[in-house]
Amino acid sequence: MSLDRNGFLIAVIVFLAAAGLAVGFYFVGTGDPDPAPFRNVPGDPVAGRIALERIGCGSCHAIDGVRVGGGRVGPALNDLRQQRYIAGRLPNTPDNVVRFILDPQGVSPGSAMPDLRVVDAEARNMVAYLYTLGGR
Ligand code: HEC
Incomplete structure (x- = not known):
């Protein structure tokens, strides 16, 4: 059959x-197994690391690879890429981190993070560096 x-x-x-x-x-x-999509964001991460040191972000933040600082005033920035929100206010995107760095008080009134008068290109480089950190 x-x-x-x-x-x-x-x-x-x-x-x-x-x-x-x-x-x-x-x-x-x-x-999409990667909950942290920001791997290569526009900007120069090496210049960003140098700017983080020069401006003294490390005096308040622990940031891997940034030699100056290790401060504990603000949160460590080593897992920024994995976070859902920036400063508990803005969805985590490279543009929003830049926005926060340029105007912390505007984004988060009363924040203990001061306006350090970072210029846009410099903030973008910093963000490019910060997003290189963290697992996965
Ligand atoms: C005087 C201390 C201080 C300095 C200097 C400082 N920060 Fe902050 N920062 C804070 C504090 C406190 C917070 C948390 C408060 C908030 O989220 O509003 C914060 C939050 C942040 C966040 C959000 C972190 C998160 O987990 O959401 C980023 C990104 C950041 N800072 C980047 C920078 C960069 C880049 C510099 C240097 C240009 C810098 N900070 C300098 C105190 C500081």
């Missing part, structure tokens, strides 16, 4: 459907 033509077609369709589901679940299951 062998499968008739319809039986064969049904078997093929069932097989393709199962394969499709398996492939679908594979992609859904793995999804």
Whole structure:
């Protein structure tokens, strides 16, 4: 006994459907495994590290690779890339970190972080550096 033509077609369709589901679940299951998408943001990370040292961000923040400082006034910035929010106020994106550095009081009134009169390009370099830190 062998499968008739319809039986064969049904078997093929069932097989393709199962394969499709398996492939679908594979992609859904793995999804985007990286919750921290900001790996390479515009800016010069080396210049950023130097600026972080020169301006003295380290006097209040622990920042890996920044030799000057290790302060504990503000939070350590080593896992910034993994955070959902910046200063508990803005969704974590490179632009929003820049915004906060340029105007901490404007973003977060009453924040203990002072306005250090960082210029835009410098803030962008700092953010490029900060996003190189952290696991994964
Ligand atoms: C006088 C201390 C002080 C200095 C100097 C300082 N910060 Fe801050 N910073 C803080 C404090 C306190 C907070 C937390 C308060 C807040 O989130 O509003 C903070 C928050 C931050 C955050 C958000 C952190 C988070 O986990 O959401 C970033 C980013 C940041 N600072 C970057 C910088 C950079 C870059 C510099 C140098 C240009 C700098 N800070 C200099 C005190 C400081």
